[in-house]
Amino acid sequence: MKRSNKWLWSAAAVVYAFLYIPLAIVVVYSFNDSRLNAEWAGFTLSWYKALFNNKEMLTAARNSLIIALSASLGATVLGTMAGLAIHRYKLKVLPVLVFTPVAMPEILLGVSLLLFFLQVLNLTLGMISIIIAHTTFCIGFVAIIVRARLQGMDESIFEAARDLGASRWQTFRLVTLPLILPAVIAGALMSFTLSIDDFVITFFTKGVGEPILPIQIYTMIKVAVTPEVNAISTLLMLLTLIMIIIASKLEGSAASDGISRKETG
Amino acid sequence: MALLEIRKVTRRFGSYTAVDNVSISVETGEFFTLLGPSGCGKTTLLRMIAGFDMPDSGQILLDGEDMMGTPPEKRPVHTVFQTYALFPHMTVSDNISFPLKMAGNTPRDIQSRVMEALDNVRLSNFGNRFPHELSGGQKQRVAFARGLVNRPRLLLLDEPLGALDAKLREEMQIELINLQKNVGVTFVFVTHAQNEALALSHRIAVMNQGNVEQVDEPSKIYGFPRNRFVADFIGKISMINALVVETTPSHLKLDIAELGEVTTISKEGIKVGDKGVMAIRPEQVRISHPSDEVVLKNHFLGTVHDLLYVGDVTTYIVELANGAHIKALLPNSAPGRAKFFEVGDRVGVSWRQDAGIFLND
Amino acid sequence: MIKGNLKRDKENRIAKFLVSGPPLLFLIVFFAAPSLIMILTSFRFPGEFGGLAPLVSPAGAAPGEFGLTPEAYQFFFSNVLYAEIFLKSFGVAAATTLICLIMAYPLALLIARSEKRFRNLMVLLVVLPFASNFLIRIYAWMIILGPESGFSHAVNAVLGAFGMGPVTLLFSPFAVMVGMVYVHLPFMVLPLYTNLEKHDSSLLDAALDLGASAWQRFWLITWPLSLPGVFSGAALVFIPVLGMFAVPDILGGTGDILIGNLIKDQFLGTRDWPFGSALSIMLTLAVLSVAGLATWFARSAIGSVHKV
Numbered sequence: 001m002k003r004s005n006k007w008l009w010s011a012a013a014v015v016y017a018f019l020y021i022p023l024a025i026v027v028v029y030s031f032n033d034s035r036l037n038a039e040w041a042g043f044t045l046s047w048y049k050a051l052f053n054n055k056e057m058l059t060a061a062r063n064s065l066i067i068a069l070s071a072s073l074g075a076t077v078l079g080t081m082a083g084l085a086i087h088r089y090k091l092k093v094l095p096v097l098v099f100t101p102v103a104m105p106e107i108l109l110g111v112s113l114l115l116f117f118l119q120v121l122n123l124t125l126g127m128i129s130i131i132i133a134h135t136t137f138c139i140g141f142v143a144i145i146v147r148a149r150l151q152g153m154d155e156s157i158f159e160a161a162r163d164l165g166a167s168r169w170q171t172f173r174l175v176t177l178p179l180i181l182p183a184v185i186a187g188a189l190m191s192f193t194l195s196i197d198d199f200v201i202t203f204f205t206k207g208v209g210e211p212i213l214p215i216q217i218y219t220m221i222k223v224a225v226t227p228e229v230n231a232i233s234t235l236l237m238l239l240t241l242i243m244i245i246i247a248s249k250l251e252g253s254a255a256s257d258g259i260s261r262k263e264t265g
Numbered sequence: 266m267a268l269l270e271i272r273k274v275t276r277r278f279g280s281y282t283a284v285d286n287v288s289i290s291v292e293t294g295e296f297f298t299l300l301g302p303s304g305c306g307k308t309t310l311l312r313m314i315a316g317f318d319m320p321d322s323g324q325i326l327l328d329g330e331d332m333m334g335t336p337p338e339k340r341p342v343h344t345v346f347q348t349y350a351l352f353p354h355m356t357v358s359d360n361i362s363f364p365l366k367m368a369g370n371t372p373r374d375i376q377s378r379v380m381e382a383l384d385n386v387r388l389s390n391f392g393n394r395f396p397h398e399l400s401g402g403q404k405q406r407v408a409f410a411r412g413l414v415n416r417p418r419l420l421l422l423d424e425p426l427g428a429l430d431a432k433l434r435e436e437m438q439i440e441l442i443n444l445q446k447n448v449g450v451t452f453v454f455v456t457h458a459q460n461e462a463l464a465l466s467h468r469i470a471v472m473n474q475g476n477v478e479q480v481d482e483p484s485k486i487y488g489f490p491r492n493r494f495v496a497d498f499i500g501k502i503s504m505i506n507a508l509v510v511e512t513t514p515s516h517l518k519l520d521i522a523e524l525g526e527v528t529t530i531s532k533e534g535i536k537v538g539d540k541g542v543m544a545i546r547p548e549q550v551r552i553s554h555p556s557d558e559v560v561l562k563n564h565f566l567g568t569v570h571d572l573l574y575v576g577d578v579t580t581y582i583v584e585l586a587n588g589a590h591i592k593a594l595l596p597n598s599a600p601g602r603a604k605f606f607e608v609g610d611r612v613g614v615s616w617r618q619d620a621g622i623f624l625n626d
Numbered sequence: 627m628i629k630g631n632l633k634r635d636k637e638n639r640i641a642k643f644l645v646s647g648p649p650l651l652f653l654i655v656f657f658a659a660p661s662l663i664m665i666l667t668s669f670r671f672p673g674e675f676g677g678l679a680p681l682v683s684p685a686g687a688a689p690g691e692f693g694l695t696p697e698a699y700q701f702f703f704s705n706v707l708y709a710e711i712f713l714k715s716f717g718v719a720a721a722t723t724l725i726c727l728i729m730a731y732p733l734a735l736l737i738a739r740s741e742k743r744f745r746n747l748m749v750l751l752v753v754l755p756f757a758s759n760f761l762i763r764i765y766a767w768m769i770i771l772g773p774e775s776g777f778s779h780a781v782n783a784v785l786g787a788f789g790m791g792p793v794t795l796l797f798s799p800f801a802v803m804v805g806m807v808y809v810h811l812p813f814m815v816l817p818l819y820t821n822l823e824k825h826d827s828s829l830l831d832a833a834l835d836l837g838a839s840a841w842q843r844f845w846l847i848t849w850p851l852s853l854p855g856v857f858s859g860a861a862l863v864f865i866p867v868l869g870m871f872a873v874p875d876i877l878g879g880t881g882d883i884l885i886g887n888l889i890k891d892q893f894l895g896t897r898d899w900p901f902g903s904a905l906s907i908m909l910t911l912a913v914l915s916v917a918g919l920a921t922w923f924a925r926s927a928i929g930s931v932h933k934v
Contacts, residue, residue: 005739011732018729019755019811022766029769036774078649085646094646097653104913105869107886108664109657111893111906115667116660136656139649159317160350162337164411165367168641174363178354197759199872204893217761221768221876233762240757248750336637 023237030230047231056211057232064196064213067127071134072191078135079142079191080184084176086143087150102140109137110204117205126207133205134195141194142187149183189247193240266329268293268451269314269419274323276309283309285475286323291419291453296445298454300462301472302498307455310472311421314453315344327418338367343412344421347428349404351396351411357383358392361411368415382410385447402433406440413448422454426461438464459499463487471495487546493624496544501580503550503591504542507623509535517623519543523587527563529621541625547594549620552581552606553613561615567591569610579604583614668903669694698904708888712908715884719867722806726814726863727856729807734818734855735848738825749819756812764805764876771795771804771877801877806867813862821855822848854924861920865913885909 030048034041051057082098085091101109113133117123157179161171177184199214206212213232220229267290276284284306291297299307312318314325316337325332332340343364351360361382365375383389386406396404405425412420426434426441442465445452456462462469463483470480471494479491490496493504510526511518517529527543555566567583570590574597581593593614595605606612702708737748755763770777778795785791795801825848833843871886885905892902 005736008732008736008739012736015729015733015811016751018808019752022763022770022808023755023758025769026762026766078652081645082649085642085649089642089646091646094650094653097657098649101653101657103865103917105866105886105909107869107871107889108906108910108913109660111889111902112660112664113656114893115899115903116656116663119663119667120659132656136653139653143649154348154350156346156348156350157352159315159337160344160346161352161363162317163315163342163344164364165338165415166363167338168637170367175352193757197757199761203890214759214761217759217765218872218876221761221765225768229765233759233765236762237758240759241754244750244754244757248746 026230027234027237029227030234032227032230035227047227048235050226051228051231051235054228057216057228060211060213060216063127063210067130067134067212068192068195070131071138071195072188074131074135075138075142075191076184076188079139079187080146080180082139083143083146083150083183084180087147098140098143100140101137102144106137106198106200107204109133110201113201114204124207125205126209129205129207130202130212133201134191134198137198137201138191138194141190142184145187145190146180146183149180153179186247189243193243196236197240267291268295268328269453270324270326270329271310271314272324272326274310274313274320274325276306276313276318276320282475284313284320287472287475287477289470289477289480291451293451294449296442296452296454296465296467298456298462298466298469299472300456300459300469300498303457304474305472306475307457307472308423311344311423311453311455314419315342315421316340341418342421343415343417343419344423345408345412345425347424349396349408349425349428351404351407353396355395356392357388357394357396357399357407360396360407361414364411364415370415378414382414385413385444386410401429402437405429405437409441409444413444413450416448417450419451419453422452424456425454426456426458434461441465463499471498473498489622490544490624493542493544493626496622496624501547501592502544503547504544504624505585505589505591507541507543509537509539509541509623509625512537516618519623521587521589524565524585524589527621528618529623530619532623535623535625539623539625541623543621544624545591545616545621547580547592549616550591550593551615552583552593552595553615555611555613557613559613559615562618563621564613564615566611566613569606569608569612572604572606572608574604581606581612583612585614664903664906667899668698668907669696670900671695671697672898672900695900698900701901702904702908708905711883711888712885712912715868715886716912718802718806718884719864721803722810722867723814723860723863725803725807726811727860730811730814730818730859734815734822737815737819738822739827745823749816752812752815760809761872761876763809764873767801767805767808767877768796771801796877797879797882799878799882802874802882805873805877806870809870809873810863810867813866814859817859817862818852818855821852821858825851857920857924861917864916864920868913868916869909885912 028040031043031045032040033044033046079098082094086095086098110133113129113136114125117125117129123129158171158175161175162168166174197214199218202212202214203218206215213236217229217232220226269289269291271287271289274284274287275282287306287310299310301307309318313320314332316332316335316339319333327341352363355363358379362375362379365378370378379392380389383392386409388403388406388410391399391403391407396407399407408425426437429437438461454462454465463486466483468480468482469486471478471486473494479486479495481489486495487499490499490502496502496504505521507519507521507527509517510520512531512535514531516531517535519527519529521527521543529543551561565585567585569581570584571582573580573582576597578594578596581595583591583593585591591614597604733752737745737752740748769775772778773794773796781795782792785793829847829851830843833847838846869886869889870884871890874882874884874887875890885908889902889905889909892898892905
């Protein structure tokens, strides 16, 4: 047992190193006083300064934030409804529509939405089309999280509420919603992260007018790599790290409430 | 007028009939039990009384009023669930005050009644705890308190003791009887445990495959099972194939192949030539040395085939001359004595004429 | 009596409609309809300057390429180049899946066998880099594999000692594979861990007790029981890799084109929408068959496990 554990530990250490070294390098080079991502030339904050003076980058960040907030709001409301509906009723069509966009390659959703926006809606691509596209693929993630929580709960809790005199709406407001709230918030945070990070679908549904963060980063990587990319990358990592800490705190507190466990004694 | 009247209720799930034309009435103040193996339809029936499910045909009347179309929240009926179904995000007090709030009681009234309810189940100091901070028995008592706090006309209990261990279960049984006596609410109790049903109930309805087999007091159910299912499901019983050869108002004479005649008490609707079984409870069978004087008319010789020692009593399985087995129960009344007979011993078995019953096919 | 039942049924239907209606409507409009549009588009003629030719010939126009046509599909099957790209994409997806499995299995096993209080943290450490921006994770490898990086110098020094090289690491099939594995690794670890965590450790004790060696315990017990996790992890890696265009686009050279890049070019490069749609349909079919196969394998693996 001991020896096999040692072997597992070394294999795992290699994998963890593989996961973290690249990101560490990006962070380190964001403070490197050199235009080249090759050698350490001393500490500087100039790339961050350049970033905050880059008007287009700031607009892109603002646009991405607006998109992520709108899309995660829409996806959270619709995804929670979908998760509840799929858990409670025997539905055939809705689960397929909800879960397929999560499972298939993003490029397919991007392409079909591009064709749809241009041909049917005659929509000028821009913020609206991106928000719709992001909402579409985030609904599934929220629904999965909400449904998983519902599946972990004792169904008779909801019957007990009705039995004790609560109407459908009272049952939802006083029992169902408080119990699934951690899942709803986790779903919202996940949607926000997915939306602000998404490149592929944004790439297909973007317009020409407004700069969007992932597209901006893509252009910088493809066209002219400057250490400003390292700086924006580091900031984005910090943002997602904060989101994840909040999400796991929520999960943790939910678990310690004993809500996620079935109340069977 | 009965408090609860179930009239010819049928419920089907696809081609499967869960409840088949069942009629039962429950009186006010009664502790009524639906007893049967899993899948017999008892829980389906309970869910229809609560309003979670609807009969395909038939009526459910409460105080003479048809409950059809009345949603669960509008019925003066509460349920105690097998899993307790306490709201995990609410304290014990909030759980208990839930039905009062839904009914629109004033905050002052709610507070005093919650205190009283907590007191009733001996949990006065637990009001601010959350369900996950309670033991199984405490959760159980909160569920009772919540179900009873606004005095429903009827409390439905769906195997509420099923999740408890054996010892706690026995304690809760006694508590449950006292609780029902104190609050005076009518209970409809669902269980598959026959000893629980016998211990708690005023009346029992034995159910099997969607049908009610017998409705009676516990002692009648045990002593005079109406058919082979009830006899077999409740307690232990020996059954030997028999044929009716004589009927009188007071007794039946049965012929048992290769053994001879036995006498049992009479039963309505039985005529000469009916086939069936002679059924007898182990504790009613006397086991003796073959040389002992014969005092009872129903007396046969046999061989001890097997025995089972469980401490207080030993059950002997005696093989009779025709190959039939009959069980006899003997208390181990002498200290340190595990058994009075060995496997292979020749013994006599006998029973009173009013002990055996005839169950036709 | 029946009236009451009808009323309850009606209420149930209204509640069901209120909950499932909005997401259903949204997804019909923004997922089902676009998918159908894509199918339709694959059967149309391309427009003269990109986009599409009209479905119906405009009044007074000379007869030409209007209406529906299987031309895009014919074009796909007439050129062996496209079949090769599909084959290559499957190869890259299979290789990525296999490498991810080899890297993820020991890690998932270690997490599953660690003390309970460490498990969540160890899983979080796997997911954490995955939560950083997708492009940044690819970009990080541009730095590492770049010609002036320490890693490149080291590799070429080693190769040089054996009289080989020098090689360019960036913009190569190797860089594409590294990027693919890096981006998809967590998708393999999570389902494997979820499966391995549920294993009853007394099974291994029983096997040890019955005289199985460490290797036998793994090969005869842990591995067959983990097959459902392996298959769901494989599907979660294989399917997105199949449609990936950003990794080859950023880390690959001009020759490293996969299905995704081909599709992207039809919409944002050459602007041949019908052909791009047809390629997307072919990709969808490939994904569906892979998903179906994985489900079937996972099911039969579970079946054989239950039989044991």
